Amino acid sequence: MGAPILEEPFTNKFTKKKEIARGLRGVIRCVEDDKGAKFAAKTIRKTQKGQNIVDEIEMEMRALNVCEGVSTVVNLHAVYMTSRDYTFILDYLPSDLHSEVEKSGPMKEAEVVQIIRDLLKTLKFLHDRQIVHLDLKPENILIDEERKIYLCDFGMSKVLQNEKETCRVAGTTEYCSPEQIQFEPLSTASDMWSVGVIAYVLLSKISPFNPAQDGQEKHETQNAVINCTYDFDDSSWSSRSAESKSFIQTLLIRAPQKRASVDEALSHPWIAEKENGVEMAAPPKIIRRLSKRSSSLALLGDQNLNVSDSSGKASDAAQEILAAIGELPSKKIKSDSQD
Template sequence: MCEGLKRDYQVCEEVGRGRFGTVYRCFSPDSGDFFACKTIDKRLLSDSVDRECLEKEAKIMHLLKGNPNVVQLFNVYEDDNYLHMVMELCNSSDLYDRVSKRIFSEVEAAAVMLPLMEAIAHCHRRGVAHRDIKPDNVLFDDRNRLKLADFGSADCLHEERSMRGVVGTPYYVAPEVLSGRDYSEKVDVWSAGVIMYIMLAGIPPFYGDSATEIFDAVLRANLRFPTRIFHSVSPAAKDLLRKMLCKDVSRRFSAEQVLRHPWITSGGGERSMNDLT
């Protein structure tokens, strides 16, 4: 373990584990606060792409500092074998745990979508695409404030080049990512639309019994609202879902447009279709 980390923090119990790293709770004697320490074993990184993602994650988190709905990075320590990132601690259950237990009302779903889209819009304004928006990466702190996390798959937007490469998680990945075409930051809007659909319906909009079947369904992008599930969901909510889960990227809403939609601005309350723009 890095000397700097041991000097500044007391590393406590494990609270999470990923493909390359482990997350520990840690304590700062100076501030009296607890944090999360993401420790990555660099020896497990198999290729240059993994190493590039590792180096990029800390830089991107520094770039996104200051937004209350993005997990904050406080310190980075590194030696020959490990990288340690000390971040905000989110003690509460993540969105995956919450959506797996029940269906959300529209007001409850809007209370998640507003800060989530504000976090995504902040990323896009700073020139960052998250590329792995999913419930597992939507965390909550001990005051139940939403925090977008895990920027290991994120990339910076460049005018001179588009993003490529299959990145993301089957149910949430946008069709243009799977098609092998260049894509933009609007892949995050698609993924957030899938989250909204799942909160309201309890099932994903595009599904299958295997990753291949899920990908085929995503590529077809045949968005449906089964009556037995959506009978009590408002026209405004369905309108927003159509605009977020639009296969035509040129017509798909941006994060800023989602934030201006009546369903979001009304907090998921009843709004007339005449209010929709």
């Protein structure tokens, strides 16, 4: 399974309506098909600053295909490829958490709990498969009219095979973990740091590492992140629960190995789901949109696979997972159209 790849310009099938965002990796537009249905078209050039980034683009495509059917991740409907670029056709949602906070201010604590819980369930799905997102921030969490979230932009995602991956600094510095900024080994804990920052911002509308929002120099923000310098002194925290602060403190820890894992975060009293006032022993699995899976995705859906054996070597099951993630979508359609 996986989104089809079509070797033709996406404009053969879609009409451009408006530009949504433009960044280092490409441009995102709202487009419509011939029936008037809206989608988001993300176009990424294969070469940027003289470097071929096809491997990075295909990693993003693979991550989205692995997440096919996950209810809190945007759907990848199709990929259009020309000699110059790739265009992903994705779900279109008009708003994101950054826009919501900028427009309406700090969110109600109960809503933040639900958002962070859903984000953690999504990360559990990814982390169980050794996939890290590495660019978690409010702008990359879309939200619909029913206040349901959808994670997007897997452009920096990686499959961790030995937790010795390193990453260049990119994106918004306030949400990067200290190890990302200092080019240190990455792990699933890098995503967990970002969850802590997101929770802080949704509850207060300010950054923990640039609280004055005064346009401080990038290196000053980086130093604050590296030194884990933050507090809850702003007046916006006076009405927030002690549990919310405790949750953030379990994540904004300099040493990655000391941060709460996704399972530990889901079990935190602030987040843990309750039934009749009693905390549930384990959170329910994330709801899936699709019931039928390919053999590869059925394998990836196994919740009981061991990543390594007692010697630390990747287990056979883990190797199969990595092989499945590495498969490109099998359905490739060539068009007579020229780019």
